[in-house]
Amino acid sequence: MGKLREPLNDIYGDNCALPLALEAMGERWSFMILRAAFNGVHHFEEFQQELSIARNILSNRLSRLVDHGIMAREVMAEDRRKVRYELTQKGIELLPAMIALRQWGEKWGAGVASTPVLVDTRDEQPIGPVTMTAHDGRTLTYGELLWKHRSELQPLGQARVRMAPVAAE
Amino acid sequence: MGKLREPLNDIYGDNCALPLALEAMGERWSFMILRAAFNGVHHFEEFQQELSIARNILSNRLSRLVDHGIMAREVMAEDRRKVRYELTQKGIELLPAMIALRQWGEKWGAGVASTPVLVDTRDEQPIGPVTMTAHDGRTLTYGELLWKHRSELQPLGQARVRMAPVAAE
DNA sequence: CGCCTTTGGTTGCAATTTGCAACCCGCTGT
DNA sequence: ACAGCGGGTTGCAAATTGCAACCAAAGGCG
Secondary structure, three states, X not given: OOOOOOOHHHHHHHHOOHHHHHHHHOOOOHHHHHHHHHOOOOOHHXXXXXXXXXXXXXXXXXXXXXXXXXXXXXEOOOOOOOEEEEEOHHHHOXXXXXXXXXXXXXXXXXXXXXXXEEEEOOOOOEOOOOEEEOOOOOEEOHHHEEEEOHHHOOOOOOOOOOOOOOOOO | OOOOXXXXXXXXXXXXXXXXXXXXXXXXXXXXXXXHHHOOOOOHHHHHHHHOOOHHHHHHHHHHHHHOOOEEEEEOOOOOOOEEEEEOHHHHOOHHHHHHHHHHHHHHOOOOOOOOEEEEOOOOOEOOOOEEEOOOOOEEOHXXXXXXXXXXXXXXXOOOOOOOOOOOO
16 A cells, blocks of 8 residues: 555654544545444445445445454354444444534534434433533533643642543443 | 545435535545644644645645635735635534544544643633533433434423533534 | 355456645735 | 745646456355
8 A cells, every 4th residue: 555645643643633533534434334333234235235335445444444443343153254343342432523523514514304313212312412521521612612732731629629420431 | 526426415415414524524634624723723834834734635625624614714904915714613613523533532542642632711621521412411321322213203201301501602 | 066146355447536846926025 | 126925726646436347255055
């Protein structure tokens, strides 16, 4: 493979984790494959039909996702022709990013109603927006945020605030 | 331009907003440009130096972002050589998606510490993880979620729950 | 066992995109 | 008038994408 398209994390490496994430997911199809996977798609032909993606590209992308540890590839025992692609924990944790993107698309695209919908098991109501939270769990709006250089961070004041159960998995 | 790379939303259109979002942001550089913009970068040369991106590509990407209403392009009055690129509200609202991606990269990349850091103006502490919330504002974990087809949604029960101040802007 | 089918890929090739470098052009400052 | 800056465009080579055809290891079956 090439050196023309130099990996983003080679360029920006230690400065920011975004390029690193993009190296794995920053392609047109990666999120679509992820979405299909979340929707219960597990096999090559299923992905191919769901997404109308070229077979060689699909092959390439699945390999890449596997290489990045986002999906796991397993040859099935009972029928060794079949290969099962499954999201790993690392892949599952891309859900907030994917949903955030989807919600943004819903809000700003001309009234697209995505299906299927993610609902709360408690009451089967659709979930709310993906939000940014403070270290104590409060939901933060853009206006309450500030960029700080890593060097000028406040040391965490003595346990004035207790860490909220800030779930992620 | 071509018909080889058919727009994702042409294919999946009304089914899901994700392809629509990806049509605008699903390229290697888009999120990097967005990141720079959030970091206060406004001018062509600044982007170019920050990102080490080829000038023609940068030009193309900025145009695309402007076309999609994510950034606004304004020729500056006091020096008509200069052009100022600014995030629109639509662009600003990509922040949760970008942060989610970055946090994912931080968690799963080999200990990359992103700079600058987004902090809560209240106490200048770094923000917590981007989370999915229920319609009532509760933070949801992956295990509390379920995919439902749009047709089998529960009608919202009589005001048993009050809508939480589910901030977004 | 031979032969067909399914599954998950490769391969060959043309069209498109990316990236580097050089060039361009309308301001501004002097 | 003229050098230099800001923000691009252009030409070309290398890489990626996509279509369509081909391939091959299992399984099914008469």
